Every structure is written in C-alpha cells, then in structure tokens.
Amino acid sequence: MAGKQLVILIAIFMLSLVNTVFAQKQWSLQECMDYAVQQNKNLALSKLDVENKSIDIEIAKREKLPTLNGFSNISSNFGQSQDIFGNNARNDNFSNSLGLSSSVSLLNFGRIKNNVIKAEALVNASKEDVELVQRNTRVQVLQAYLQVLLQKEMARLIDSSAIFSNLQLQKIQKSTDLGVTALSVLYEAKANYSRDVQKKAAAVQQIDKALLALKYAMNMEEDQEIQVDEKISLIEELLKTDDKYRSYSNMMWIDHPLIKKYQYLNESIIAENKIIRSSLYPSIDLSVNVGSFYFNNLTQGFGKLPYMEQIQNNFSQQVTLSLNVPIYNRNSVKYNLQRNKILIQQNAEQLALDKQQFSQEMQGYLLDYKNYEKQLVLSNEALDNTRLAFDISQKSFDAGKISIYDLNISRANLLNAESETIQVRYNMAFSKLLIELMATGDIRF
Structure with missing residues (x-):
C-alpha cells in the first residue's frame, strides 16, 4: 500500500513538474506568429479552397483521355x-x-488545354489569397505582442515608482516619529504611495487585457497560459536606424501576393476567353x-x-x-465575350484600388517611422533633463528647500517623461516591423 502511494506521489510530482515547465515557456514573437498562422480558421478555409480548386486541375487534364x-x-x-x-x-x-x-x-480548338490553364491560374490565385491571410495574421499578432511588451514595461516603470514612494514614505515616517517632519508631509507621502499602488494594479490589468488580445490574435483558448519573451534587446535592436526600411516603398511590389493574385485571375479570364471562342469552331x-x-x-x-x-x-x-x-447559338458567345472583357477591366480597377490603398498605408507607416525617429531623440533629451531636474528636486527636498508637493510634481514629470519615451520606442519598433511585414510578408531579426 505504501508503495502505491509512493508511485502516486511521484506521478503527481512529475505532472506538476511538466506543467511548471510548460507554464514557464516564453513565446518569442516569431513563435507567436507561426502558431497563429497554424491555428487561423480563415487560413484553414483558404487552404481548403486551394485543395478544392486543385481537383479542378485534375478534372480538366483528364478531359484529354477517352x-x-x-x-x-x-x-x-x-x-x-x-x-x-x-x-x-x-x-x-x-x-x-x-x-x-x-x-x-x-x-476542340484548345478548349481542353485552356480549361487546364484556367484551373491552374485559379489555384495559384487562391494560393496568393492564403499568403495575404498569413500576412494579415502576422500583423495582428505583431501588434498584440508588442502591446504586451509595452504594458509590461510600463508596469515595471510604475512598480519602480511605487518602490521609490514606499522608500520615501518610510524615510518621512521616521522623520515624523522624531518630530522633525510635519504630519501633513507624512499623509501626502502615504497618499502618493497609495496612488502608485493603485496605478500598479491598473497596469497589471492592462497586461492581462493585452495578453487576452494576443491570445485572440493567435486563436488560443482563453484558459491557455502564455508568457511572452520580455527581452528588451529585441526593442533595442529595432530602434537602430536602418536605411533599408526607407527603400521598402520601392521594392514592396516585387513578388507581392496582391499583384500575383490579380495576374493569375487575369490569366484565368484570358483562358476563359479562348474557351468561349472555341465554341465558334x-x-x-x-x-x-x-x-x-x-x-x-x-x-x-x-x-x-x-x-x-x-x-x-x-x-x-x-x-x-x-x-x-456551330451555326446559331443565340449570340451567347458574343455576350459571354463581352462579360469576359468586363471582368478583365474589373480586375484592373480592383488591383489599382488595392495598390493605391496599400501604398497609402505603407507611406503612412514610413512617415510614422521617420517621425518616431525624431520623437525618440527629442524624448530622450527631455527625459535626461527631467531626470536632472528630479535629482535636484530630491536634494532640495532633503535639504528642506522645497515641499513634498513640489517633489511629487517633479516625480510625476519624470514618470510622464519615461512613459512617453517608452511609448515612442515601441511605436517606432512596431512601425519598423510592420513596414517589413507589409513589404516582404515576414520579419527577420
């Protein structure tokens, strides 16, 4: 009996160990995007559409056989x-x-041959739709992932502020107990610490919301646990100026799935045109x-x-x-050819519209990236000056030259400067990754 209990305890221990290891897994951005691509329902439907249309190719090819x-x-x-x-x-x-x-x-004047060409073109167009869905999925995961990192860094900033206010409170408490500091200063220090604790709780809530949004983007269940890789080195690497991002606006249409999709659709329509004409012979x-x-x-x-x-x-x-x-077909060939011509024009117009919208989005992101570069320089300068001002305020408060209210204002200014700098850093990183995703379909880091 004791042996069975020992085995059960060992099994429970091993299971808990496995769960702990699994829970401690940290997901990189690339892993999150790959998982989202595998789990995306729309993507699965698009792949099934490719399989379905691939059968049409086999059917068309076998029309040659007796x-x-x-x-x-x-x-x-x-x-x-x-x-x-x-x-x-x-x-x-x-x-x-x-x-x-x-x-x-x-x-049959190429009817069978062109049926094969048409079917193959439609399959290739569906494959480009798959790639477009993959790109959109990666963009959604990218945005959600960086939002998690941003909220975690903001939480660390607020936590450090709470630690500082707690140390300040302890210092003022001792000074008040000795009768050196007024009670109003002590109560103000307590109020500052309470506000920081409240901000910390709100920051944790924002992290939970960001993680939930990431799960939705990855098509994970709500009860699944996920921990992201919090290495700030990724953000620091992305903040390095790289001129290749400025050239993406010129190269983004090279092998872009949007262009290739409409090229294949036009191939299918041209093949359909030949199929229609074959009925005249x-x-x-x-x-x-x-x-x-x-x-x-x-x-x-x-x-x-x-x-x-x-x-x-x-x-x-x-x-x-x-x-x-064929002698008389009630002008069906004539009208089908007219419809075919209209479809080619519709594809051309739709492609031009999609390219215009995509180009405008890309130019907007490139402009954002340039602006964030400038903002980062300015925000870093402002942050350095705000830190110097806070150091002076801290020394002045310790020397009794300014009140705790003045110190809190200086500390709030520092917190705002740090928050704005973090926000600019992440905005710049997101713009950089988004530009690469839109231009190449993937990210490389």
Missing part, C-alpha cells in the same frame, strides 16, 4: 401488329444488347462501339435460338467520327 462505358439493355414486346397488307400477326419477342463504348475529342469526336445483341421471336417458342451462339454471331464493331458545326 471515356469508356459499358452498356446493356433487355426488352420484351407482347401483342400484335398489322403489316402493309392489312394482315394481323402476333409480334411477341425478346431482345438483349450489350457492349462497350468509348469516345475522345480529336479537335467545329469540333470532331471519335467514338468506338463494340457489342452484340440477341433477338428471339417468342411466337416460335422461347429458347429455340441459343443465347450465347447468337451473341457470338452478332458481335460487331463500329467506329464513328462526329463533326459538330
């Missing part, structure tokens, strides 16, 4: 009929035919029939003509060339 069908029918007739001389006679009979038939298209089909038949006049008695003997004697083969010449 068909093969077996046939058999049995019929029986009972009653009488009258000949041309007015004589009535019984016409009871039994018949059976069977055989194989095959047909193949010999001349004659087509030739070859058919081959092999079979036999059995006939028995029942008025002479069933079975007098052996079935297998007659089947063998009636064996025949037939080869047929069928020529189909």
